[in-house]
Amino acid sequence: MTGRRVLVAGATGQLGRTIASDLAAEGYRVAVHCHHQRALADQLAASLPGAGEHAVIQVDLADGAAVDSAIADLEQRWGGVDDLVNAAWPAVPSGAVTGYDDAGLDAALLGYRGHAHLSRAVIPGLRSSKGSLVFLGGALATRLHPGLGLFGAGKAAAATLTHVIALEEGPNDVRANVLSLGRIAVDSGDLAEADPVFASLDEVGALRRVLPLPTPQQVAATVRWLLEAEAITGQTISLAGGERV
């Protein structure tokens, strides 16, 4: 049992919940982050193995000052944060570049801003614990698709930031990696069901036989490996059934 304290951002989504549960089951203490869904976050923290060891942190990641304050408060309550998993990503509108408006562009940048705010706030603490940072990236950052530019560009920006963190913080024994995901076999919140542009990706996937889809539990197990793999920093690992190739 590791006893390490890991902050899981976006822990109320299906992937985030599964990651939080997997890490708690393996002995991590988990800080469950939420933005709006406080009741769900409280319920999750209470249901995790090792209940009582975990924490809840509620903050809008797009608000840098609020993130700084919330992380400082968490570190004081909890004694510190050793590792970060960022599974938070806001809904991003699809559509052609010629159709972007400022509201859409702002929405697309929220995830990137949130990742930057979070990283900035937790890295000083990660240094003292030789910590690890894992960002859940997207295959659309490198395998491009018409209509999904805002989503892909935001993920690409956050992935680049993560890689730079790996170089800047490597001498401090802090590692940073990206787990690049394509479509996941989720029970709910499947973007392909909600948005025909995302659904059109499946046609490409079928042509290239990119099966099987990873399950949230498999994503969680891979996140945990990345958190613990001392050999790996500054990398993007693709868990997308070969979509990249």
Next chain:
Amino acid sequence: MSRFTGRVVLVTGSAERAGAQIALAFAAHGATVYLNHYRQADAAAATLALAAEAGVGERVLALECDITDPAASSDMVDEIVAHSGRLDLLIHNASTFAPRPFLELEQHDFDSSIGVNLRGPFFLSQAAARVMVAQGGGRILAILGNSLSEVWPDFAPHIVAKTGLGRLMEQLAVTLSPTVQCNSIAPTQFFRSDDGANDALRLLRGETPVSAGTTQVKGITVRETSIDDVIDVLLFLADAPASMTGTTLPIDGGRVLI
């Protein structure tokens, strides 16, 4: 029960050095491991002795085979299946790494490197994949080195062959999906396999060793790669989720980004 109990693994070029350590690591985790070599009977015997000392001797078996010969590779796979009933994991570790200036290269230098690093793995993958598809699953892993992201002046055949091997793994990831997962690792030099040629070149390029574990590259301190790092990642990829396929994972402390 250990992590790989019941699994059958073939590691090419594993009589000594990195391949031997990789083979012994999988055996230590419960696998039955076939240790391929060619004309290295003494080194293979020494590794088998190490396996016996570690208490895994009954699950490590040496197989001599010239993998550049497709018929011999096919026979080797047949022998494994005849003896163990299956083949779950193939690791392309065998490699040649002989520096020679481009202007002095001869055909046999090129043919030798392509033979061990690309042609051999191509047909051995085919023989292994036939078994894996028939049994309903399997994994193929290739050790590429950092040839995909760095170029070295005196290693033209090696760079070309390893790049081809990496692309072969990507191709097979799609061709053999969803039954067989194919991935590569791209560690930096971790076993001094070039007898120092790269060390000199690294210094020339301003890559200065800081300690046994770190090197400065363009002023940035990056982690060096160890055989333990390589083994950790291979063990992970050997039972990573099935949807992890077609990937190349650098083990370089982030050097690929610089």
